[in-house]
Amino acid sequence: MKSVLSDKIKKAGTIISVPLEMIESGPYRIRKSIENIDLLAESIRVNGIIQPLSVRFVNDKFQIISGERRFAAAVKLGLEAVPCIVMSV
Numbered sequence: 108m109k110s111v112l113s114d115k116i117k118k119a120g121t122i123i124s125v126p127l128e129m130i131e132s133g134p135y136r137i138r139k140s141i142e143n144i145d146l147l148a149e150s151i152r153v154n155g156i157i158q159p160l161s162v163r164f165v166n167d168k169f170q171i172i173s174g175e176r177r178f179a180a181a182v183k184l185g186l187e188a189v190p191c192i193v194m195s196v
């Protein structure tokens with residue numbers, strides 16, 4: 108999977124589908140706890156993820172810049188991958 112993503116992540120602003128196991132919380136996250144994502148999870152189950160997560164590529168993982176709640180809802184739903192926009196920050 109890494110080789111497939113390697114060319115795509117070099118270009119900032121690219122939207123790609125990233126497997127959940129390759130995503131981790133960033134060190135500067137604002138939300139310390141994520142509560143009550145049931146409504147968001149139901150919305151994602153019905154409509155999908157409308158706004159991609161913003162991530163950056165660090166140490167062979169994608170760190171979340173924004174989208175912690177969407178990520179938690181995707182995990183709760185058992186999704187395999189989520190849309191992410193790769194940012195250079």
